[in-house]
Amino acid sequence: MHKVKIDQETCIGCGMCVSTCPKVFELNDRIKSTVVEKYRRDSEDRGKVPKRVKCVLEAEENCPVGAIKVG
Numbered sequence: 001m002h003k004v005k006i007d008q009e010t011c012i013g014c015g016m017c018v019s020t021c022p023k024v025f026e027l028n029d030r031i032k033s034t035v036v037e038k039y040r041r042d043s044e045d046r047g048k049v050p051k052r053v054k055c056v057l058e059a060e061e062n063c064p065v066g067a068i069k070v071g
C-alpha cells in the first residue's frame with residue numbers, strides 16, 4: 001500500500017492532483033485537496049492506496065507546492 005499525506009496548509013487548491021489522479025484526490029469545500037472517502041484513513045488529508053494505483057506518484061511529482069507526500 002502507498003501511504004498518502006496532504007499538507008492542506010501548503011495546498012493552494014490548483015486541482016492538479018485531482019486531474020492527475022481523480023481516483024484518489026478531490027477538493028473539499030475549502031478548495032483544499034483531500035483523499036476520497038474510499039481510501040481515506042483517520043482524516044481527510046491521509047490515506048492508504050493500493051500500489052496498483054500508480055497515479056498517486058504522478059500527483060506527488062506534479063504538485064506545484066510539494067504538498068503531497070507518498071510513502
Ligand code: SF4
Nearest residue numbers: 011012014015017063
Ligand atoms: S496539486 Fe498540490 S496544490 Fe494543487 S490541489 Fe493538489 S495538493 Fe493542492
